[in-house]
Amino acid sequence: MIASIKAEWRKNRFRPAFLVSTGLIAGIVVLFYSAEWYQAAHPGGPREAVSILTLFPDQFVNNVMGAGFPLGAAMALVLGALIAGSEYSWGTLKTVFTQRPGRLSTLFGRVVVFQAWMGIMTLIIFAVGAGYSVVIASVQGHSISWPAAVDVAKGMGAIWLILAVNGSLGIALGALFRQSAAALGVGLIYVTVLQIIVVRFITSFNGGTYKWIADWFDGQNASALLQSFTSPAFGRSTPPAIGAEQAVLVLVAYLAFFLIASAALLRQRDVT
Amino acid sequence: MENTTVIETNGLTKRYGNGVLAVDSVEMSVRRGEVYGFLGPNGAGKTTTLRMLVGLIRPTSGMATVAGHAPGDPAGLAKIGSLVEAPGFYPYLSGRENLKVVADFAGIGHKRVPEVLDIVELTSRAGRKFGTYSTGMKQRLGVAAALLKDPELLILDEPTNGLDPQGMAEMRKLIKDIGQGNRTVLLSSHLLAEVEQICDRVGVISGGKLVTQSTVQELLGEEGVLVRAQPADRAYELLTGMFGPAAVSRQDGSIRLKTDPAGSVEINSRLVAAGIGVSELRPIERSLEEAFFQLTGEKQGS
Numbered sequence: 163m164i165a166s167i168k169a170e171w172r173k174n175r176f177r178p179a180f181l182v183s184t185g186l187i188a189g190i191v192v193l194f195y196s197a198e199w200y201q202a203a204h205p206g207g208p209r210e211a212v213s214i215l216t217l218f219p220d221q222f223v224n225n226v227m228g229a230g231f232p233l234g235a236a237m238a239l240v241l242g243a244l245i246a247g248s249e250y251s252w253g254t255l256k257t258v259f260t261q262r263p264g265r266l267s268t269l270f271g272r273v274v275v276f277q278a279w280m281g282i283m284t285l286i287i288f289a290v291g292a293g294y295s296v297v298i299a300s301v302q303g304h305s306i307s308w309p310a311a312v313d314v315a316k317g318m319g320a321i322w323l324i325l326a327v328n329g330s331l332g333i334a335l336g337a338l339f340r341q342s343a344a345a346l347g348v349g350l351i352y353v354t355v356l357q358i359i360v361v362r363f364i365t366s367f368n369g370g371t372y373k374w375i376a377d378w379f380d381g382q383n384a385s386a387l388l389q390s391f392t393s394p395a396f397g398r399s400t401p402p403a404i405g406a407e408q409a410v411l412v413l414v415a416y417l418a419f420f421l422i423a424s425a426a427l428l429r430q431r432d433v434t
Numbered sequence: 435m436e437n438t439t440v441i442e443t444n445g446l447t448k449r450y451g452n453g454v455l456a457v458d459s460v461e462m463s464v465r466r467g468e469v470y471g472f473l474g475p476n477g478a479g480k481t482t483t484l485r486m487l488v489g490l491i492r493p494t495s496g497m498a499t500v501a502g503h504a505p506g507d508p509a510g511l512a513k514i515g516s517l518v519e520a521p522g523f524y525p526y527l528s529g530r531e532n533l534k535v536v537a538d539f540a541g542i543g544h545k546r547v548p549e550v551l552d553i554v555e556l557t558s559r560a561g562r563k564f565g566t567y568s569t570g571m572k573q574r575l576g577v578a579a580a581l582l583k584d585p586e587l588l589i590l591d592e593p594t595n596g597l598d599p600q601g602m603a604e605m606r607k608l609i610k611d612i613g614q615g616n617r618t619v620l621l622s623s624h625l626l627a628e629v630e631q632i633c634d635r636v637g638v639i640s641g642g643k644l645v646t647q648s649t650v651q652e653l654l655g656e657e658g659v660l661v662r663a664q665p666a667d668r669a670y671e672l673l674t675g676m677f678g679p680a681a682v683s684r685q686d687g688s689i690r691l692k693t694d695p696a697g698s699v700e701i702n703s704r705l706v707a708a709g710i711g712v713s714e715l716r717p718i719e720r721s722l723e724e725a726f727f728q729l730t731g732e733k734q735g736s
Contacts, residue, residue, distance in 0.1 A: 165538055165539060165540075165541040166539065168538045169536075169538030169539040172534060172535050173531075173535045176526075177526065252525065253519070253522025254523060254524060256519075256522055257521070257522045257523065257536060257579065258536075259488075259489070260489070260514070260516050261511060261536060261540040261541075262508050262512045262541045263508060264508050268539070432490065433485070433490040433491065434485070
């Protein structure tokens with residue numbers, strides 16, 4: 163297994179898709195902060211006024227949580243679909259499978275390195291958010307205070323979990339379709355469109371009788387987990403319908419399911 | 435006692451989900467130290483068989499033992515180097531980095547990487563990205579990767595595919611060199627000249643069935659001499675007296691002798707001395723191509 167992790171890290175550490183996605187998500191955090199800062203400095207526009215207080219370092223965890231879903235999730239899904247699907251289109255899966263490690267060891271190494279990359283992306287999101295909030299506070303002449311370490315850790319854990327779940331969905335779809343293109347298409351449609359439509363339908367059907375079904379969708383739980391970080395400084399006080407603990411448990415269950423499905427597909431199917 | 439059989443299959447069969455019977459009860463035996471040619475037309479089942487031997491696909495029925503283990507067993511894979519169909523590498527990594535990745539997966543160090551690059555004469559281009567390689571360079575890198583583990587069994591599936599004539603000649607020489615000593619090479623090809631030049635024994639597969647397995651010499655058949663002479667009856671009589679009736683036959687106006695072609699001078703002298711005019715006297719050589727077409731039931735030139 164160590165050999166697989168070593169090999170997967172060697173091949174993925176400079177993989178353009180990972181480098182570009184990490185840069186992209188960092189850029190999105192910068193863009194988000196810039197837009198909010200502008201909005202706070204120029205009130206009176208069509209959008210609701212943004213309080214500058216929400217952009218200071220003590221609130222940065224709440225701000226960067228928005229990068230987790232659906233944008234971060236979609237990005238993780240793309241990366242998962244690429245890391246699994248391109249092995250088929252490049253013919254590298256047969257090269258890997260004819261070396262020493264077994265199929266499950268190979269998958270284990272891939273998942274470990276992929277999830278480590280999701281961790282790196284999470285760190286980048288938090289580092290960029292913290293850095294930009296410091297810049298804003300410094301420019302505004304506001305003192306710098308940080309959120310509690312436990313809140314930072316919880317926030318990072320939540321973002322990582324959301325990226326990990328959606329990345330694993332991409333890996334499972336890549337293994338299912340044995341290519342990246344179909345996995346990307348189906349996965350993105352599911353995360354960004356299909357799930358939302360289905361949830362809306364279920365929620366509104368028969369006066370909301372079946373809303374409990376909608377509460378088991380991964381997107382619903384990801385959103386609820388992110389919303390659980392919103393502080394009163396943002397002016398919203400309604401708690402999410404799904405509790406953070408349940409959301410974590412449901413997402414962990416999805417993560418396990420996607421990884422088990424990937425393992426079953428890789429172990430059982432022929433490599434043609 | 436050391437096991438002399440490196441690959442042994444017993445009723446190896448693969449039927450795909452769409453009902454296509456790709457490989458049908460193949461009984462194959464590859465001995466240690468030989469270069470075994472696996473011949474067959476396109477679509478005959480060569481690649482499917484090789485994929486089963488390295489554990490990429492599972493047989494529908496039958497068994498195989500490869501390097502003392504079941505196909506796909508990590509302990510067996512540690513002794514096998516393979517290039518099955520087109521070489522598959524990461525296009526954004528250099529040739530050298532790709533080999534390091536393969537070495538990591540194989541659980542071996544990177545010490546062999548420069549060595550194998552040197553063997554396939556790719557050292558000067560090892561720093562270039564795989565995606566920029568020509569077909570020939572890709573094939574060479576595939577062979578280099580197959581050699582990384584210094585394997586006791588090398589499985590190569592049409593390694594000269596896509597190479598220019600010079601590249602093909604170099605690759606054949608390379609395979610011949612690799613096959614020296616105790617290493618076993620299983621070479622799949624549809625190029626008959628290639629197999630004839632390189633291999634000690636051949637297995638011919640057609641329509642998923644292994645139709646024969648023998649040495650190249652056995653496949654080519656017995657040596658002989660063809661004679662055209664006038665008067666033909668007197669020539670036949672004389673040659674029957676020389677070699678015995680069992681070694682002489684008549685066919686299409688010619689006389690065929692089952693004898694060493696080295697004796698052609700003596701045959702010519704005896705015929706001429708007897709006043710018989712000889713218009714043609716040559717060794718009979720059945721090419722591997724003829725043998726192949728006869729075995730596979732395909733038509734030459736079709």
